Amino acid sequence: MRRDTSSGGRKPLQSGSLEIGRVPDGHEWLAWLLSDQILGFVVEWTKEGGQYVQPAERPRVMRRPGWEWRGYSAALIWQEATRLWHHTVLEVNSALELDLRDVYQRGQVWSLKRGPKVGKRGQAVRGVLHEQRDSRKSPAAFDLLAVLFTVYHVEGICLDLPNPAPARTPVDPCAYAPPIGAKTKCAEEPATPEQWRRLREVLKDVGRNGQV
Numbered sequence: 001m002r003r004d005t006s007s008g009g010r011k012p013l014q015s016g017s018l019e020i021g022r023v024p025d026g027h028e029w030l031a032w033l034l035s036d037q038i039l040g041f042v043v044e045w046t047k048e049g050g051q052y053v054q055p056a057e058r059p060r061v062m063r064r065p066g067w068e069w070r071g072y073s074a075a076l077i078w079q080e081a082t083r084l085w086h087h088t089v090l091e092v093n094s095a096l097e098l099d100l101r102d103v104y105q106r107g108q109v110w111s112l113k114r115g116p117k118v119g120k121r122g123q124a125v126r127g128v129l130h131e132q133r134d135s136r137k138s139p140a141a142f143d144l145l146a147v148l149f150t151v152y153h154v155e156g157i158c159l160d161l162p163n164p165a166p167a168r169t170p171v172d173p174c175a176y177a178p179p180i181g182a183k184t185k186c187a188e189e190p191a192t193p194e195q196w197r198r199l200r201e202v203l204k205d206v207g208r209n210g211q212v
Helices: 055-061 094-100 143-150 191-210
Strands: 027-032 039-046 048-053 066-079 084-092 108-116 125-131
Touching: 027 084, 039 055, 048 143, 066 094, 084 094, 094 125
Parallel strands: none
Antiparallel strands: 027 066, 027 108, 039 048, 039 066, 066 084, 108 125
């Protein structure tokens, strides 16, 4: 996994070039998140690409295939080449928001990774908390709407929708009785030298005592 802090895998972020940041395939970013919470809106996929859905149209669109939730956060992305933090409007997919959920606080630094493509299919961005910083000493969040307008070409974008995906249900493996016919641990692992030595001693005792 390559740690890369360029914007969308293109050129490094420059001063004054605020844009939407998407972690490229097979890369990792360190992102200092500045928004109080992660909110977004619904995007419907058409032949023209992802289209912003007005709030009044959300119930209709969300009942059929071809829609997704997209969230956004003001963020600073660390660039090793410049040894500086660079501003970006970070795009948050549903899987990443579930990683952030119940953990996220303004001012945290997160490691964001996207695996390489499998065939033509890209992988979702996943996040792990990298560093806890004091939100009171973190930079103020900046406005996102002007950048979103340049992408979706819609005035008055309503950035108000939490991720509608239900929370994950954590589970742990269970040590119940194995099913009939399952291999036991002893059958799967070869005997150790110590186990062979004990077996030979038992067989010797059996032979001396005339037991079968």
